[in-house]
C-alpha cells in the first residue's frame with residue numbers, strides 16, 4: 640500500500656481519487672485538516688475498503704511511526720504543506736512549522752523505520768516529495784525555463800520553506816541512502832482548488848459580482864498545469880523515477896495573469912451569462928501588488944519527458960473551461976469550504992486591496 644500525506648487538499652485529493660480509480664492498491668491518507676483540508680474532497684472514496692483516513696500531523700513522530708509499523712507502505716507521497724504564498728507573507732511561522740520542521744520530522748521517522756526493512760524492501764521503498772517551481776525564484780521575460788540544475792533562489796516565505804524541505808529531502812538520500820525523489824511543478828489548476836488561489840478566487844468573485852483583484856499590472860507570468868496531468872507525472876516519478884533525483888513538471892501553458900482572468904471570464908460569459916448583460920471582465924480591478932511578487936515562472940520539462948516519457952495532455956483553454964464548469968456544478972462544495980475562517984482571510988487580505996490606476 641501507499642501512504643499519502645495532505646490527501647484532503649487540492650492536489651492530494653486528486654491524486655487519491657485517481658489512484659483508487661485505477662489501482663487496487665490501498666491508500667492511507669494522513670492529513671491534519673487545516674483550513675485547506677476538506678475530507679469532503681474524498682467523499683467519493685470514503686467507503687472504499689482500500690481507503691483509510693487518519694487525522695494527524697506529519698510532524699507527530701509517534702503517530703507516523705504507528706502508521707508505518709501497522710501499514711508498511713511501499714511508498715510515501717508527501718503533499719502536506721502550507722501552500723498559499725499570500726498567507727506566508729502575513730503568517731510565515733506556520734510555513735516553517737509544517738513545510739520545514741514537519742518534513743524534517745517525517746524524514747527522521749521514516750528513516751528510522753526504513754532502516755529496519757529487509758534489504759529488498761528497503762531498496763524498493765520510495766519517498767516522493769511534492770515541491771514547487773517557486774524554489775528557483777523568478778525569471779525575466781526571455782529567460783529559458785527552469786531546469787533541475789537552476790540554482791535555488793526562493794523569494795517568498797512559502798518558497799523559502801519549500802526550498803528548505805527540498806534540501807532536507809535531498810540530504811536524507813545523500814547522507815542516509817533513503818530512496819527519495821523530489822518533484823518541482825508549476826501552478827496547478829482544476830477541480831477542488833481552495834478559492835484563495837487565483838483561478839478559483841476569480842470564479843468565486845465573478846459569480847458573486849465582486850471585484851476581480853489583479854495584483855499590480857497583472858503581467859506576471861505563470862505556467863499552468865492541470866492537476867490530473869500533475870498526478871500522472873507523480874505516478875511516473877513514483878514508478879520509474881531514479882532515487883536521489885528531482886524532476887520538474889510543467890503544463891507548457893505560460894500565461895499572464897491578465898490572460899488567465901480573461902479566459903475565466905470568457906468561459907463564464909459562455910457558460911453562465913451575467914444577469915443584466917455585459918462581460919464578467921468588467922469586474923476586473925487592479926489592486927496593490929503582492930510584496931516581493933515573482934514576475935515569471937517557466938518549466939523546462941525535458942528531463943521528465945525524456946527519462947520517464949511523461950508530458951502534459953490538457954490544453955489550457957480546454958482545462959480552464961472544464962474547471963469553470965466544475966465550479967458551476969459544485970456550488971455546494973464552494974459553500975462548504977468558504978466558512979467563517981475563509982471569509983475572515985478574504986476580508987483581512989483584500990481589505991487594503993483598494994483599486995489602483
Ligand code: NAD
Pocket residue numbers: 644645646647648649650651669670671672673674675676677695696697698717718719720721722723737741769770771772801824825826827828833
Ligand atoms: P493545499 O493547501 O490544497 O492542501 C494541503 C493539505 O495538507 C491540506 O489537506 C492540509 O490539511 C494538509 N496539511 C497541512 N499541514 C499538515 C500537516 N502538518 N500534517 C498533515 N497534513 C497537513 O495544497 P495543494 O495545493 O494541494 O498542494 C499540495 C502540495 O503541492 C504542497 O506541498 C504544495 O507546496 C505543492 N505544490 C502546489 C502547487 C499548486 O499549484 N497548488 C504547485 C506546486 C507545488
Ligand code: DAU
Pocket residue numbers: 722723724725770771772773824825826827835836837838840852853854855859860861896929936
Ligand atoms: O508555482 C507553483 C505555486 O503556485 C505553488 O507552489 C503554490 O502552492 C501555489 O499557491 C501557486 O503559487 P502562486 O503564488 O503562483 O499562486 P496564486 O494562485 O496565489 O497566484 C497566481 C498569480 O496570480 C500570482 O502571480 C499572484 C496573482 N494573484 C493571486 C491572487 C490570489 C492575483 O493577481 N490576485 C489574487 O487575488
